Amino acid sequence: MMSTALLDLKGLGIRFGGLVAVDGVDLTIRPSTITCIIGPNGAGKSTLFNLITGIYRPTSGQVLLKGEDITGQPAYRIAEKGIARTFQSSRLFDDLSILDNVIIGMHARTRTGVLTALLRPARAKRELEACAVEAEEILRVISDELYQRRYEPAGILPQADRRRLEIARALALKPQLILLDEPSSGMDDRDTAALMADIRRVMADRPGLSFLIIEHDMRLVADLPETVVVIDYGKKIAEGPFAEVRLMPRVQQAYLGQKAVEHA
Ligand SMILES: Nc1ncnc2c1ncn2[C@@H]1O[C@H](COP(=O)(O)OP(=O)(O)OP(=O)(O)O)[C@@H](O)[C@H]1O
Ligand SMILES: [Mg+2]
Known part of the structure; x- marks a missing residue:
């Protein structure tokens, strides 16, 4: 069994x-998991x-990507190595x-810089065209509607489609891992359900x-x-399937007054 x-x-x-914002977090993520x-x-x-x-350099601990220590490396290098994110x-x-x-999401792994664009315009053009084709394929996987509207400005999109487009841009990096920070915020129930389906399809x-x-x-x-991790005051206080984690007294305590867990 592969357990890398x-x-x-x-x-x-x-x-x-004086604030320990993240405090000694241990976590393992396996391939093909959420x-x-x-x-x-x-x-x-x-x-x-x-x-x-x-974006921040840790004051303690390590980040390993497939066993390689990437702790404290600059954000662009970590992106190149395969960790994409949304904000x-x-x-x-x-x-x-x-x-x-979407094409902008590829910049970390394309070779053409300003100099190449000036000295080798044909090569730069070919590379850009290849990027466009690839970006179109990514848009098709995420949403046919976004693909159909691909030449329209991003600014006109409603919130749910903006989130979708951000995921498309993260995919353009060809990452091994995508971090999404509250992707469903500002979405209604229908959009949230669609987002889940999007993530499944992408996987x-x-x-x-x-x-x-x-x-x-x-x-x-x-x-x-498969796995839910609960963070409270910078510490990991629980990890496991949601059905189990939500019942843990420590988790209920952390959410007291928020009612978020019991209303799920
Ligand atoms: N650059 C910074 N300098 C000082 N304090 C910071 C910095 N970044 C985050 N913090 C503090 O670290 C703590 C954790 O913040 P963080 O934004 O990670 O919380 P969060 O769990 O994402 O919250 P939310 O659910 O509101 O998004 C907060 O007390 C925050 O004020
Ligand atoms: Mg936050």
Whole structure:
């Protein structure tokens, strides 16, 4: 049986002055899996993503990608190595087309720089055309509607489609792991259900690809992942199937007043 870890966090942490925002988190992600991270506001979920993706440098612990220590490497290098992400607040280039927003996601793995574009324009053009074809294929997997509207500016899209387009852009990196920070925020029930289907479809299309998803919508957590990880005050306080995790007293305690778990 293949049991090689895709991502391994070992005692990962960061301190901002007196605040330990992420505190000794251990986590293993295997290929072709979905893991959801839940936890109260300010628990350290987004900060954990920033540690994994190299936006913050950890003050303790290690990040291993397929056994390679990538701790403290710059964000662009970690992206090149196969970890893509979306952000909690939507980040698209509103004036650029839907298609161009996907193509931008490829920049980390395309060779053509400004110099090549100037000195070898034919080669640069070929590469750009190949990128466009690939971006169109990605859009088709995510949403035929986005594909049909690919030349329209991203700025006109409703929230659910913006989220979809961000996932398409993350896919353009050809990643092994995609981190989504609250992808269902601002979505209604129908959009949330569609998002789950999108993620399943993408996984069927990309063998080996794993997702790590920060989520506060408990319906997504109940239906989607094999594993739920609960973060509270920067610490991992529970891990397992949602049906088990939601019943743990420590988890209920962390969510007291939020009612998020019991209403799932
Ligand atoms: N650059 C920073 N400097 C100082 N403190 C920070 C920094 N980034 C995050 N924090 C603090 O770390 C803690 C965790 O924040 P984080 O954004 O990771 O929480 P979260 O679990 O994503 O919350 P939410 O559900 O609201 O998105 C918070 O107390 C936050 O104020
Ligand atoms: Mg957050």
